[in-house]
Amino acid sequence: MRTIDLRGQELSAAAMLAAVPRAVQARAEALDTAARIVDDVHRRGEESLREQAERFDGVSGHEIRVPAEHLAEALASVDPRVRAALEAAIDRVRRGSAAQVPDSRTTEIGPGARIVQRWQPVDRVGVYIPGGKAALASSVVMNVVPAQVAGVRSIALASPAQSAHAGRIDPTILAAAALLGIDEVYAMGGAGAIGALAWGVDSLGLDPVDVVAGPGNNYVASAKRAVAGIVGTDSEAGATEILIVADADADPVLVAADLISQAEHDEQASAVLVTDSPELAERVAEQVSTLTARTRHSARVQVSLSGPQSAIVLVDDRAMAVAFSNAYAPEHLELHLADADEAAGDFTSAGAVFLGDQTPVSLGDYMAGSNHVLPTGGQARYAPGLGAYTFLRPQQVISYDREALALVREGVVALAEIEGLPAHGEAVEARFTAVS
Incomplete structure (x- = not known):
């Protein structure tokens, strides 16, 4: 996996977005x-x-x-x-x-x-x-x-x-x-x-x-x-993504295993680690190499992890990790942090968030009760994962009686006239004018 070192940089929102690893050409x-x-x-x-x-x-x-x-x-x-x-x-x-x-x-x-x-x-x-x-x-x-x-x-x-x-x-x-x-x-x-x-x-x-x-x-x-x-x-919900934010106390074996678990989906899968600990980054890279060699889809995983869409990202501190994660807006976000429950509120853009090292993405893929059909390619900044709401349309059903309409009659007419749509006002007036 390549390393992206963002330490010591003051990055604007646009620059942070530009630093996000993506397989743009493939898309x-x-x-x-x-x-x-x-x-x-x-x-x-x-x-x-x-x-x-x-x-x-x-x-x-x-x-x-x-x-x-x-x-x-x-x-x-x-x-x-x-x-x-x-x-x-x-x-x-x-x-x-x-x-x-x-x-x-x-x-x-x-x-x-x-x-x-x-x-x-x-x-x-x-x-x-x-x-x-x-x-x-x-x-x-x-x-x-x-x-x-x-x-x-x-x-x-x-x-x-x-x-x-x-x-x-x-x-x-x-x-x-x-x-x-x-x-x-x-x-x-x-x-x-x-x-x-x-x-x-x-x-x-x-x-x-x-x-x-x-x-x-x-x-x-x-x-x-x-x-x-x-x-x-x-x-x-395209080629899968996992972004893991981890602190110095995270278990490098678990982090590496979770990165590989999503990389095995497809050569275009994205696996990203964000950490402010160079020592953890080094240990994770070692474990990724070791575990990849043992897994059934080793060749596929190697292609995914060596592609432009995967990386280990070094940041200065938690604030930069949050900013990077929210810019990336991953499909799956794992927080391998000592204070994951408290920190979760800062990570606002992700398809699904997995808290702590005992809540791997694999759980969400199968048995968590959450949904694994989630936005990829940064769409989690504005789009939700799949749910019952995906198949529902909100509708407004409006009901006014004559007295209620009379109360807003003048306002409707005034706005219709100023917008140059007199027939709108006339439609209301027709309900209060005797038909000859």
């Missing part, structure tokens, strides 16, 4: 490619999806719309330990998501004047589940459960066809979908799947959705940007 290339793929699916539908499956997944002649028996077979054959873990995760995420559904509220503006704030679920959602380097059955739980808690009526699920499974979706992903009662499933992957969910594909019986959600690589994240405005999307 730009992904956006251009994803936009072309999405457009091709829009124009050519199933034909385009089949060409992409053969090109990217090594699969042809497969059933894109997954038959019900494939789901039933997958559920019947899933390892009992895996099924138990999925069921536990479903329960935990369901409870965590329930807290994200606001109650309807009524505001009495005055006598006879009322506004009701209510939250309506979207009608139809498409969820994307990665299946490339890692087939993420846990992402089925993280996407589907919040949509169900929000009250979404119709959910379609897409995941890549797998050559290792004769063109079927990974069986654990299918089993998770079956556990949740999802029966509309499509074997299609990458940016093309996002385009298909957004535009629909008549020959497959796939109707367009209202919101597309789910994690993926940079191409999937870029495809969401390409369909934004056609459908709603969650934040761009």
